[in-house]
């Protein structure tokens with residue numbers, strides 16, 4: 001497997017083959033990849049909502065500017081952020097480190113206090129923006145893993161998050177939708193699959209000093 005070849009192979013898929021679905025192992029790979037995404041401090045203020053139900057997805061299409069990928073893909077991945085970050089999230093995270101790594105409290109305490117303090121001075125909007133930055137990393141990670149695994153996907157921010165939150169009852173879960181990634185397999189007749197990649201010449205985007 002050549003990674004550059006796979007990154008050339010992938011494209012923002014507009015038409016999916018509606019009769020092909022991801023296998024359980026493929027879905028598991030995406031779940032693990034999402035959970036393994038690096039996040040700032042490792043706090044993981046993200047969740048991945050996986051929507052398979054076609055009726056629900058059909059109802060979301062109008063809120064995604066009628067982009068059919070939302071319903072035609074095998075699964076719709078919705079990358080969400082927590083609507084807030086509380087001191088208890090930080091405490092839980094450090095408790096998890098303690099359990100997994102057996103790190104002594106004396107070592108963890110100053111780091112925990114520093115992170116609680118850092119979040120404390122942020123407004124809720126700033127905390128959400130901080131989490132959104134992590135959501136984009138998760139999107140990139142999932143897209144690369146999809147490319148490696150031969151899974152088609154379409155990164156999407158063209159949708160109405162409030163409507164998605166309402167339909168998927170995300171507020172009750174303390175979440176807000178940020179990004180979509182319909183995943184599955186390209187339709188044989190997806191016109192976009194035939195198009196050449198449009199990228200700047202590499203010497204315009206890479207600066208070597």
Ligand SMILES: Cc1cc2nc3c(=O)[nH]c(=O)nc-3n(C[C@H](O)[C@H](O)[C@H](O)COP(=O)(O)O)c2cc1C
Pocket residue numbers: 010011012013014067154155156157158159197
């Ligand atoms: C953050 C982000 C949001 C995007 N939103 C949409 C979208 O809402 N609908 C869509 O069809 N494509 C969307 N795209 C796909 C881009 O248009 C596409 O990735 C870009 O033109 C490069 O083409 P390629 O991915 O096919 O190589 C989005 C891509 C990114 C990275």
